[in-house]
Amino acid sequence: SRRTLLKGSALIGAYGLGLAAANRFAEAGVAAAPLEIEAKTTTAILDGRNTTKNVFTYSLPGESSPMPPVLRLKRNAPFAARLINRLDDATTIHWHGLRIPNAMDGVPFLTQPYVYKGDHFDYAFTPPDAGTFWYHPHCSTLEQMGHGMTGLLIVEDPKDPVFDAELTLNLRDWRLGSDGQFIELFKPRDTARAGTFGTVRGANWQVEPRMQAPTGGLVRLRLAATDVTRIYNLKLDGAEAMVLALDGQPLAKPKPLDMAVVAPGQRLDLAIRMPDSEGQEASLVDLRPSTPKVVARFQAAGASLKRTLSDTPALQPNPFEEPDLGSAEHIPLVLSSTAENAARDSICGTLGYSFWAINKVVWPGDTPDPMAPLAELKQGRSYVFDLVNTTPHAHPIHLHGMNFKVVASSKGPVDPLISDTYLVLPDEKVQLALVAHNPGDWVLHCHIIEHQKTGMTSYIRVV
Ligand code: C2O
Ligand code: CU
Numbered sequence: 001s002r003r004t005l006l007k008g009s010a011l012i013g014a015y016g017l018g019l020a021a022a023n024r025f026a027e028a029g030v031a032a033a034p035l036e037i038e039a040k041t042t043t044a045i046l047d048g049r050n051t052t053k054n055v056f057t058y059s060l061p062g063e064s065s066p067m068p069p070v071l072r073l074k075r076n077a078p079f080a081a082r083l084i085n086r087l088d089d090a091t092t093i094h095w096h097g098l099r100i101p102n103a104m105d106g107v108p109f110l111t112q113p114y115v116y117k118g119d120h121f122d123y124a125f126t127p128p129d130a131g132t133f134w135y136h137p138h139c140s141t142l143e144q145m146g147h148g149m150t151g152l153l154i155v156e157d158p159k160d161p162v163f164d165a166e167l168t169l170n171l172r173d174w175r176l177g178s179d180g181q182f183i184e185l186f187k188p189r190d191t192a193r194a195g196t197f198g199t200v201r202g203a204n205w206q207v208e209p210r211m212q213a214p215t216g217g218l219v220r221l222r223l224a225a226t227d228v229t230r231i232y233n234l235k236l237d238g239a240e241a242m243v244l245a246l247d248g249q250p251l252a253k254p255k256p257l258d259m260a261v262v263a264p265g266q267r268l269d270l271a272i273r274m275p276d277s278e279g280q281e282a283s284l285v286d287l288r289p290s291t292p293k294v295v296a297r298f299q300a301a302g303a304s305l306k307r308t309l310s311d312t313p314a315l316q317p318n319p320f321e322e323p324d325l326g327s328a329e330h331i332p333l334v335l336s337s338t339a340e341n342a343a344r345d346s347i348c349g350t351l352g353y354s355f356w357a358i359n360k361v362v363w364p365g366d367t368p369d370p371m372a373p374l375a376e377l378k379q380g381r382s383y384v385f386d387l388v389n390t391t392p393h394a395h396p397i398h399l400h401g402m403n404f405k406v407v408a409s410s411k412g413p414v415d416p417l418i419s420d421t422y423l424v425l426p427d428e429k430v431q432l433a434l435v436a437h438n439p440g441d442w443v444l445h446c447h448i449i450e451h452q453k454t455g456m457t458s459y460i461r462v463v
Helices: 002-015 017-028 141-146 449-453
Strands: 035-045 051-059 070-074 079-085 094-096 120-125 131-136 151-156 165-171 210-214 218-225 232-237 240-246 249-256 260-262 267-273 281-286 293-301 329-337 356-358 382-389 395-399 404-409 421-424 429-435 440-446 457-462
Touching: 131 141, 131 218, 131 267, 141 449, 151 165, 151 218, 165 210, 165 293, 232 267, 260 267, 329 395, 382 421, 421 429, 440 449
Parallel strands: 035 079, 070 151, 165 218, 210 293, 329 382
Antiparallel strands: 035 051, 079 120, 094 131, 131 151, 218 267, 232 260, 232 281, 240 249, 240 267, 281 293, 329 356, 382 429, 395 421, 395 440, 404 429, 440 457
């Protein structure tokens, strides 16, 4: 039945074979047999009724590869994967939030050649940070991510505290017609505003999935917003939870979840204290834009473990080099709209419009002769990005390859969070500081993919 299926898939998400295979590989610590990740099309029931064709996914080895895929790596252990492209279009993989060598970053032309249909590309790196990350293509990004090609990427650390269970949520919507088939992925007039929203709200390729977890248990939920457009305002009904980490980076001290804003590209790790009676449910609710919407449900199963939420253990911090704010050089980054059309045709897709710019420069798309970098940073030096949003829309700005620390905002006091993706609110001025430790060309862009693909992309060079 659908119910047992759901139960099964939730458990596979947490403990499945994909995981075991990935772990075995990471433990071996050799690149002799890279994990094969196939980019391919498949079908899935996304709206709860119809079989949707042309769903794009990463398929991992093992018959019970979870859908959507969840990849598990080990911190400081070598990882190698071969991307095999069985799509009709070129693709690449970007490992969102991982601080890895530039050549492994997955940005066509800037860091690697795109991977044609039938071709493959070998990725190999050692993740330096533990936490909840994700991976997705960086070529024809709206088309491929819009059709589903995204996966959670979990980096485990032997020092990770043990929870009674672990659940994963890949939050994304779908643009489907009433027959359950994909419709046009964007409308230009929406692209020039907040972006084009899906018609079917989803989580883990289902509508309001119900996942089971131990009654009265402390459960770790790892969640990523992989939607191309939607910004979530999440709260939990029917249970209490602590925030463990934001964007893969642990909070020094877990704090009670009130409402969490999670924008495209961002992640949230929660410790949920499951209800005390079997069968009771807690639900994750999105409060945005106005009518609260249940995203997923967690149902208590088994006899109560009677855990105490205040016992929630803190996660180990990841290494982060403190920027020296006194000596830091400031780099202005102005987000604006534009009327200048610079869209250039490219093998990695163009939407054919330019609506957005960074420092008045419009990213023309992924081309063999990219524009000059925004700034050249010296390895080992501290920098502050002075980011100004002159538009009436919020933009989740993502930097590849390095983490930054949020140091100040015109919107009021900030938590000194470490992150790779910051949601810049309309009219906000924010300062993001970092030590330029990772050499190479690193893109930064809005993670509302229509904005990314219509100009709001640029890159910095660390030499
Ligand atoms: Cu998750 Cu360049 O992106
Ligand atoms: Cu944007």
